[in-house]
Amino acid sequence: MMMVMMVKMMMVVLLDFTNYVSTLPAPSSVSMKSVDMKHELKWSPLQAACSTAVLYSVQFQGEFELMVLNGRWVDAPECQLIPHTHCDLTFDLGSDSDYNLHVRAQCGSQRSPWTELSPPFNRRDTVLMAPEMTVTAVGDALHVTFAKLPLTAVVRVTVWKRGDELQATVYPMPAEQEVLLVPALQEGAEYCVRARTVLDTRIHSSSTDTECVSIAGRPDAAWKRTTAVTVTVVVMAALLFAVFWAAVHCRPHGCQTYLHKEPLPRSLEPDWDIQIPMSPEEAELCEPIHVSSAPSH
Template sequence: MKHFLTWNPVIVPGDTVRYSVEFQGEYERYYANESWIAISECSLIIVTQCDVTEDISATVPYNLRVRANLGSQSSKWSTLNGLFNRKTTFLTPPMMKVIADGYHLLVELEELGPAFQFHIFYWRKGQENEMHKKTVKEISSVVHLDTMEAGADYCVKAQTYVEAINRSSNFSQMQCVGVQDGGSTWLTITVVSFAGFVVGVLALPFLAWKMSQIFQYSCCPVVVLPDTLKITESPAKLIHCRSEETEGCDVAVHVIPPEEILQLWIQDAL
């Protein structure tokens, strides 16, 4: 419900022409000696357009006029060919997009401002006599209309409506969408589930082996001895220390792995 007055420019080579706009409502015409009121936002402007929405806010006939100004010179006023009443505004159908999200019938509508409402009509295809209507006053993003039945097509059309002028637009072009058949949906779910089961069976042994490796190296890590502690001679050449040879054994100490100590102990026992 934005209203703009536009006009053809006056061309003066080398100079900038400015324009001023005035309006006259029903009160000024009949009760204020046919006076005119200047629109302050459109006084001495250089563009050829003026937003008159706030000045013609009542549903009564208005007249508008504009003139050109160049320095101290002004042209004659140019007025409308006829009075304008905003209730004669031609409303265009809304831009609309119908969406089938699973079994949900959704519609997206363009945002036109707080003055507009939308009348949405929807029905199951082939059942136009059972048409449903939904009025939407505020558009957030997507409007949910209904829950659809499997295997059926649903059609939607909409129109704009402005309560201030009690006027509606023509209907938008009808759009129809369908929901996927329930049998096909079940087949798809079954195939996807089976594929997931197969992948899980094939991946389970690998995951088990990987987890065992992780626990093994986490709980029982492999310790590598430094070179200075590794045995460089045969265990047969190791010196068996007696109590009286303790002093001599102190200079010939070798670190023996636990499993070799056990073997030596068994040999000594035999």
């Protein structure tokens, strides 16, 4: 009899405890805000009397948890017993699968039921904003700089010479690079740039405003050209002066000393002692003839 009474009392206490614990309402208005691959779960503050601060905890369940961990829910490490009504899940939702998410409140020893996000969230549903772009000309190149790019995204940068947009060149740049260098551009020309962020063929942001800058050339290019022209003129003037001075002041004997003529090799010397063989008859006909001039009167 005594044992039965004790069991009934324990049941009443447990029932009262269960009713006490379940009196805390669940969080409401659970939603996901995802911009540029930054995922933040939000909910409304708990409208219930609590003698201490209300704390919240968040769990997630993705494809890996469903298939490999047999449907297990995983605690979001940075969102356990937090006083805020928002939770950054950017680094927790690391795949393109659908994620189930839920949140609950706790007040002292009381815990509310879980409130689940509906529908599940997929990071492909993020909203991409036009990237923050800065364009500067450095020498004959363009430096295109970006800030706060989404994770895993690619930035497509379009560059063209003003007035020739049909010949534009598109440069894909991974988000972690942050700076794009476009070298060897035409000096004195003006180039225009615009960009947009792309996650895949279906997800892309709007384009930035077009920014145009002029290419002034390398900072030292003008100095180098001026120096080269000056050196060339000085060298040519010195050579002309040397030739003119030599032509005026060089005496024959002195010039022979500096302008020594090398003898030709024997193989190139002309042989003027040419003898033509003749027969005896031709030799008799070729007797020398002496011509004497008549005495003048």
